[in-house]
Each structure stands twice: as C-alpha cells, then as structure tokens.
Amino acid sequence: MSRQRQSDLDPFELCVSWLKSSDRTEHELKQRLKKRGVDEATADQALGRLKELGWLSDDRVVQREVELARTRKGQGKLRTRAQLLKRGIDEDQAEKALSESSEEDELARAEAVLNKKLKPDDGPPKAARLLASRGFEEEVIRSALESRFGDWEAPLG
Numbered sequence: 001m002s003r004q005r006q007s008d009l010d011p012f013e014l015c016v017s018w019l020k021s022s023d024r025t026e027h028e029l030k031q032r033l034k035k036r037g038v039d040e041a042t043a044d045q046a047l048g049r050l051k052e053l054g055w056l057s058d059d060r061v062v063q064r065e066v067e068l069a070r071t072r073k074g075q076g077k078l079r080t081r082a083q084l085l086k087r088g089i090d091e092d093q094a095e096k097a098l099s100e101s102s103e104e105d106e107l108a109r110a111e112a113v114l115n116k117k118l119k120p121d122d123g124p125p126k127a128a129r130l131l132a133s134r135g136f137e138e139e140v141i142r143s144a145l146e147s148r149f150g151d152w153e154a155p156l157g
Contacts, residue, residue, distance in 0.1 A: 011038045011046040016055070023061045026051075027088020062089055062097045070101065074113040077106060079135020103140070110136050110144040124149050 009017065014036065015029050024032075026047055033043040050056035062084060069080040077098045084094040110131050118127055124145050131141045
C-alpha cells in the first residue's frame with residue numbers, strides 16, 4: 001500500500017501525522033491547519049476529536065516543556081515562560097506550572113549552568129550574561145554569583 005501524501009489527508013489525519021513527530025499544543029496545530037487553508041470549524045472538530053482520544057493535551061506539553069527546561073536545558077523560569085507563551089499556552093497555565101519550582105531549585109540549576117559552562121578564568125560579568133541569556137531571574141543570578149564569586153557585588157543592570 002502506498003503512503004498517502006500529507007496534502008491528501010483530512011485535518012484530523014494531518015494533526016495525527018504532526019503529533020507523531022512531537023507533542024504540539026492546540027494552538028500550534030490550529031495554526032498549521034490554518035496555513036493549509038482549513039476553516040476554523042473543521043479545525044476545531046479535528047482538534048476536539050484528538051482531545052477526546054487523549055492524543056492532544058496542552059497540560060502534557062506544559063509538563064514536558066517545564067521538565068526539559070529543569071533537567072536538560074538548564075533554563076530559568078523567564079525563558080521557559082517565554083517558550084510556553086510562544087507555543088500558545090495560556091499565561092495562567094504557564095505561571096501555575098512554573099510556580100511549582102522552588103527558589104532553591106532555580107538557584108541549583110543556575111549554579112549547575114555556571115559549573116558546566118564557565119571557564120576558571122571567566123568573571124562575574126560573563127557569568128551574569130550567561131545566566132540572563134538562559135532566562136534566570138535577577139535575584140537568582142545575584143545569588144548564583146555570590147555563591148560562585150564570594151562577596152562580589154556590582155549592579156547587574
């Protein structure tokens with residue numbers, strides 16, 4: 001049996017094929033369908049069916065994205081929040097998921113990033129830029145710098 005081209009698939013089948021490669025949010029799938037010229041009612045019907053089957057869950061995407069940011073990516077809350085919002089996750093849902101992380105966990109991640117990425121002769125400014133680029137909040141950056149460089153104190157802004 002020959003493989004069907006994506007352009008020949010109905011909206012539900014298109015979404016299933018996209019979900020096979022990675023988890024996607026409802027917003028992301030809706031945008032993809034819109035680009036394909038699928039009307040909103042048909043898109044909503046396909047997405048509703050996916051949700052009923054348990055194949056589409058924004059909660060699952062949020063949980064995985066937050067977990068990845070905490071474990072492998074070494075990212076702070078600000079960057080993770082921005083990624084979630086970019087993927088179409090509701091602001092309240094993103095905030096709720098990120099509030100589950102404690103300040104100690106965030107600081108530990110920041111220190112781990114510094115230990116992994118900084119060279120011995122790199123100073124506080126480079127460390128601060130690195131952590132800021134990874135989306136750590138200012139207070140976490142300050143605490144990580146104090147932990148790494150002792151009594152170093154200078155304005156970050």
